[in-house]
Amino acid sequence: MSAWRKVLALHLAVLLALLVLQFVLPPYHHTNVARIMVLAAYAIGYNVLLGYTGLMSLGHAMFFAAGMYGAGLPVYYFGMGAPAAFACGLAAGVGLALLFGLMALRTVGPSFLIVSMMFGQALFLVTLYFNEITLGDQGFILSEKLRPLELAGTQLGFHEPAVKYNLALAIFTGCLLAALALRLSALGRVLIGIRENEERTRLLGYDSFRYKLLALGVSGALSAAAGAGYALLFSYVGSTFASILFSIYPLLWTLLGGVGTVLGPLVGTALMFYLVDTVSGVTSSYLLFVGAALVALVLWFPLGILGTVRSRWLPWLP
Amino acid sequence: MSQNRRQGAATAGPEFGRRRTLISLGSLAGAVLTGSVLNTRFAFAQANRPIRIGFQVHRTGVGAVYGRWFERTTTATVRMLNEKGGIAGRPIEIVAEDDGTDPKRGPEVVEKLARQHKVDFVYGTLFSHVVIASAPRAGELKIPYFVVSEGYHVASGKMNRYCFQPGITDVRAQVTAVASWILGKLGKKVTLIYPDYAFGYDHRDYFSQAAEKHGGRVLEKLAIPPAERSFTKYFARIPADTEVLYHVMVGPGVLTFVKEMGEHFGKKRPQIFGFIDSLEGVDMASSGLEYLDGTYFWEAMPRYLQGNEPAYVKEYRQRVGVNDAGASLADPKDVSTYSHMFGCWETLHVIKQAVEKSGYRDPAAGDYRKFIESLEAETGFAEGLAHPQGAKRFNGRLHQCYGHQHLSKVEGGRLKVVHRTAIEDSLYPPEGDYTRQSL
């Protein structure tokens, strides 16, 4: 089987497995997997920037939050329907990413990181400052205001577990396939070139600024899709999702799963979710565990799970 | 000789047969008896299976101080209730999960308690943003969710029919009650200092409303951002003709706040009124708090033993483990969150009462309906060991209780109650009706 057929088969198999999983999972894990899929979409967005393009950001929560508020505010104040609200959230994320990129992409390395952190923090403060509208850190709930989806004549309420799961799966599928397509395309190869050696890529005639901006746009879009999805499916919109800790999570999930691999973020998100869940039953300080995990990863396991798998056994894994 | 014995045995005849029948009958009877005893035992075990209450506790995060004391109070309440036979003869089992005072984690914890641990009820959340994030999930999962918070959320009518707050009063009621006393006794021109988020806005809005009603005037409203560490610049904005300074600062900056307040005003100061929320878990005798002497505080339940408490209050204090100064019996430096933790004790007692009155047995839709409707029919709870903070009125449609509030003065590093409001003082027009929602 040729390489890309293997790749496609693998990824479709994963999606199929997720589709089937909902019929076998006990109820508690059912909602968990739905959450994991949406959060993994966020991590996939993050990975496009870090794993493919080599730019580390510490402010990605701003894109997630842009999607979340972009979708949540119209529903809460204007009773907008879910599909339109999702589109709004997506647009907000892309817009913010491009605006941010135009300003921040002139910097590199640690400066970019710090600027992204600053922007993330600024957006967090903005959600608090305009708390008359955003309701600040207390947040607001959408479940009363969200009209059910109309699909082929049937009403799909957002509180139904099957609807939550499959919509989460839909968002995840969209993000996964987008990331895969990007990775396998010529555009993706340029991005990897920029990651490996930006000077050389520029010497070859590519305008690295434009490519980085594009990557940032895609990254922002995927993260915002996750944010919008989270708001619509799990009903709560609040400032916590714009905080620095929430920017650090996708970094952790991506590193754990395998930075630069397409499926890595899913593995990392799922593993971390269940680790935190188990650990918080044992100790009261699961963040300690998160911190220790980051240090351990970077010392002994920098490729992450799928990264190690790729380097040792499956070199064709994208 | 031996032949005779053998012959004797062989020729047992009808006696043997009868004995056999007797034995058979006997073993049959025995089997039936044993069986029925076992059955009864099994039925007994069913009746005695525990009532499991999921406890969503702030073990870490900004609410950790409250979480610690909520957990101690919960343990003490359950120990006492189990000593006295539990709920409807069934022992109470608490299943606790840390939500990190994080609104993202809150709904996940509700999910885990309801779906994985399969508890009967979920209870125990304090911080408003976590409550608001978690309540919808409880509604979707259709499990009763008992909030032990002060926020104006359950009482606002904006939560769902599964949410209740029967054990602690809400901030709107508190502010309404104290406002009339402040404006009557301390002064009519008031400046407000409050944190720049929802908890603060509740104070700002409801006090302003009450001020209009009682002929007072709010001169200035100073909102302080959450992470602020120095407050000198805010004190500078207080108008000179302020008669009462009303402050509700919470968080780690409180001690700095008081210290800088003292630096700013010195001897010439207006009347100062605060909420004990600022100093829950903090020793009134801490260095830097001397300036508070002569100022007033709202308390839900008086931290310091006043001397005229009924015996049940003393028993409550003993059981939850606080001394006369409201600090831990084991460590006098460990000051309790006394004006909040009684909410746990009282809520658990309300759950017990509702289970026993409604005949609730299992986490099933029919049982929950009986439970909720029974609770909605309540009109109040009498003071006593079950409700040591005081008598409560309960609005079944709004799922919220109303009670007495205390106003205390700081004297020599201790709080002395100067006034106890009537329940009527704290009432306001209700803004919702959960009974209209379907279950």
Next chain:
Amino acid sequence: MSFGPHLFLALLEGTVTAFVLALTALGLSLVFGVMRIVNVAHGEFYMLGAVLAWACAHAVGTPVAGFIVAMLVAPLAVGAFALVADRWILRRVNYHPESTIVATIGLLYVLQQAVLMLYGPDARPVAPPLYFKIQFPWFGYSGYKLVVAAASALLLAATWLLITRTRLGLYMRATQQDLEMAQAFGVPARRVYALVFALGAMLAAAAGVLIVPIEQAHYLMGLDPLLMSFIVVIIGGLGSLRGTLVAAFAVGLSDGVVSVFFSPTLAKIVATLLVAAVLVVRPGGLFGEERA
């Protein structure tokens, strides 16, 4: 209060903020300048300094003695921890920029939560060694705050002397300018790195010890100084000491003034967006070396 006294108060507050900010940010700037890494756990060193100061005061009893002990013990203890972290973590990843960022983020959470578990979630006060109130005609002001400003200035001066007059300082400057060249000249780069990292931590811890009688020791207190330090270091230019000092004053004073007259949240938003503006115009920061 009328405008004049208000402005005076704002400037007083701003000056105190600026000195403490300069002290805190200096450590971050040194570490970046010499080692070319960003230490995200920097705020936690500051927090550790404050918490250890509380522990010292608690153990010793009297405010003055407690403060002196704290000023000696806290920076040394935090510096020692920094040396260990450098040896076991940073050196292992070869000071690779991204790896150190991730590692120091991990350190941030480990330190924060360790303090939470050992010290607790409360904010605990520490009595200041000197307490006196200065009574201006319009308002009272804490004398200790001015002492803090003076002490910070002293420490800044001492650090400047260290960098310009001592051999260690010479090594630091050489390593910053050109690592390979410095090594060729026999500068023990690894040891310099370790000492610089420790020095950065010690400066942060000292700032924490000074500040704790004004604010309280709380396990989450490190985040805000971290963000403010980042702002200062970016605006001033990563690696430039002079830039750090100038920026600290610019940010501290403007923050003081803006937040007195407008909302502090707004002031913070403005400050963070100012960082972006600076970087658009000068990607290396105001005084920083231009880096492609």
